[in-house]
Amino acid sequence: MTRFIKVAAAATAAMLALAACGGSDDGKSDTGTSGGGVSAADVDAALAKGGSLTVWAWDNTLKNVVANFQTKFPNVKVELVNAGTGDKQYTAVQNAIAAGSGVPDVAQIEYYALPQFALAKSIADIGGYGASGLKSTFTPGPWNAVTLGSNAVYGLPIDSGPMALFYNKEVFDKHKIAVPATWAEYVEAARALHKADPKVYITGDTGDAGFTTSMIWQAGGKPFQTEGTNVTINLADAGSAKFASTWQPMITEKLVASIPPWSDEWFKALADGTIASLPTGAWMPGNLETGSAAASGKWRVAPMPQWEAGGKASAENGGSSLAVPEKSANKALAYAFLKYAAVDEGKDSRIKEGAFPATTADIAKPEFLNTEFKYFGGQKANEVFAQSAQNVVPGWSYLPFQVYANSIFNDTAGKAYVSSTTLADGLKAWQDQSAKYGTEQGFTVK
Amino acid sequence: MSTTVQSSGRTGATAPPRIKRRKPYRRDQRRSATLTLLTGLVAIYSLIPLIWLLINATKTQEGLLSSFGLWFDDGKFAFFTNLRDTFTYGDGVFVRWLGNTVLYVVVGAGGATLLSTLAGYGLAKFNFVGKRAVFATVIGAVAVPGTALAVPTFLMFSKMGLTNTPWSVIIPSLVSPFGLYLMWTFSTQAIPDEMLEAARMDGAGEFRTFFRISVPLLGPGIVTALLFNLVVTWNNYFLPLIMLKDPDWYPLTIGLNAWNEQAQTAGSEPVFNLVITGSLLTILPLLAAFLLLQRYWQSGLAAGSVKE
């Protein structure tokens, strides 16, 4: 017995020692982040010297970028790893940072998750390397998303998701539904459509944090405000309340299909007309083409319905950037890759493969705007998307812990979709739980 | 407790104890159709999802949901196309996953069986300081939720530089409490103390005795333990999920789940038909192993259940 205890004690002691050495994962040393003391010259020097980079990204279009980059700069070796999509990627990056090893040099981070990493100082400010001069290169939505309204630049946008209304023209025509110009009209159209054919729904919705925040964004709401460590969460502000009250009938009157999005059934429903429209980001065409090929030619794209008649407001939904983790040993070289992928030749190959550009120049190019989408019956859908990109409501921001908040969206607001809880109450529950988390994490939350 | 006394091998000193097979002496040889039918219901319940898997592996991605779940898609038999696509999709990553799984299983399950055989034998045949604590701790550890261990193990392994390597999957799978329990009971039943005494009198060392005398006696038990460890490591999901970041090192379970979730990205295509075909391929080796080695694990389990 004693020997056993001795062994166990030794093992535990060893582990404790190891843990203590490894250090508190939050020794957030404010080491001079690259904001000061670095310059574009460092990037050129790094390129000349060469080296190797690890890139964690799930976006398919980066495969060719990596290949071409290595061809252009033969003394740089780039390894592209798909460490998971979205949440899984963020978990992996955060775990690597906590463990202090295996941190990639470049990480793909969606716009909504960027504040969380920026706040924790997990990603570097790449302004000094030349990024601060790129404001006019990018469209307003993405640029704001990577600068977070400050002078620092936390990543370079690689795509964007200005919203539009994708709809199945064949279904709409069959039931004589006009393309709605406002959300009030949309709800009316939903009723008419579902009455005409109870098996058809105007859209599918089972509660999605990204969709909800984008809708509130378009409605002019600004539920999330951050100033330093002061956070305000108000999911009952004008925009949020407008969304909640307008969208409530869709749920109560069962006008939305409760098919989980991105599932096999969902793609099938889009293909066979069960789900007749989708308000979502400009990156959707690729997914429709591969997932719901049977409906090719039947869909069209229209501007997003408006909250105010005659308005033009739009919002972004999704979209990602490439960022450089603070713990990378090769930040200058990493920035070179970022620039190549987001600003230089890299973006051209990606746009060709279907990424929706975040750059002002590409959005304005005639051949881009004139692209005819076979899936949309030859429609020049990019014109609609480009217009939407320009009309994105400014001033939106996400929480510094949006990743967590989104993860509990369905636990809280999701209740509105499966019980008699109203959407407004669901949003309040989401607000409360997010606020609780924020306070626990040391923020001052109002 | 009577069963223990019976099979401890005190009778018939040197012959390996046979697992008692009950002679079918009973008078009701008449088979019951009702009973067969009722049991048949349970069998159908067990087999339906597997049949579903088989049938749907012949459908294309579109055909998957446009046809009735339990029957084939008329006119489109895409089984061989699916097979080919499963093996070639993503630059043949499925083959890589298959190879990884085989590696993890051979080294992991093999190692686990070796370790638990040694340890079970040690617990059964030796009296040593700390023996009770060992047993209590190991059984107690089974009750600890995997999540309690996952993150600390991950953090530990990161510091040791093991994450994202095969070792991060193999090392944890080397510990099999069930295997330990099985080999302990088996050793107690199948190896008479007298034989060990005799060998010691002859001057044989403990390991020599172990390999020469005990291991052959433990045959069915070892195969049983191996088979069960095989299942556990082949189906390993949770820990590899956190340990591995690089898809090149995924085992089949995680790879399939990744394919299943892949449709959720902008620009990516749903490949549910490959998920299904891949799933079918994933379970075939295990089913084959079980069917072919039935004899061993059935007798092994029998002996293992004798005590308690």
Next chain:
Amino acid sequence: MTDTLVVSTRRRSWAGWKFVGPFMAIFALVFLAPIGYSIYLSLYKTRLIGGTSFVGLDNYKQAMTDANFWSAFGRVSLFLVVQVPIMLFIALLVALAIDSGRLYGKAFFRVAIFLPYAVPAVVATLMWGFMYGTQFGLVSNINDAFSLSINPLGADLVLASIGNIVTWEFVGYNMLIFYSALRVVPASLYESAEIDGAGALRIITAIKLPAIRGALAIATIFSIIGSFQLFNEPSILRPLAKNTITTDFTPNLYAYSLSFAGQQYNYAATVAIVMGIITMVIAYVVQLRGTKER
């Protein structure tokens, strides 16, 4: 006899460790060390703002009043109380049926019912997930045929649907444990029963059931532990039912979400440890009751 034993005990006091050593070494590494580290973690708290600090038993106090944790615990307890008896009962019935010698093709049944155990939980859950589809899956076919509107992943049925998957996976395994225990019942007992003129039912209650009491206890304990640790199936089904399978659906899922979505490793460790202690206590109690009846 006893003399020899005494001598050998002293002689062998450390030799056992040669055999048990390798196992215990790795065991210490992958079980004991992480548990120790887990306990250490549970005494601290890491914040996004403010770093890490020692908080003693605060995390445990929080866990005691955490509504999410206790509702998750209630849920797996409910699951346990319903699913485990059903599954073990079916397994027992099948084992008795196969052992009775009155089945046609019993070898087939033995294998067929055991097969699901060889299927990974991921695959099993993916398959059942497809079949549960209310739009185009098997359930939708059934709904259409019988004018029903069953939603397996709706709030009222989701726990049962998960229970179904778990039962499907393990009924064969438990059946085999029972069957193997039945196989070693000595023939002499049956012979005397026949002489006494006992009927089939009496044979079952008087001979078979007592004989497998030990196997029953073990199966129950492992099933209890498995139920408390329920994670794989809800986790894989989650994308199909985010509103009903919440991030705190089971204690393990809660600990997982806390760790990875919320980066709250410390509290997650606390939750896992509390759960582990509860599981161990209950398993111990069941074991005591199981062996007491000898």
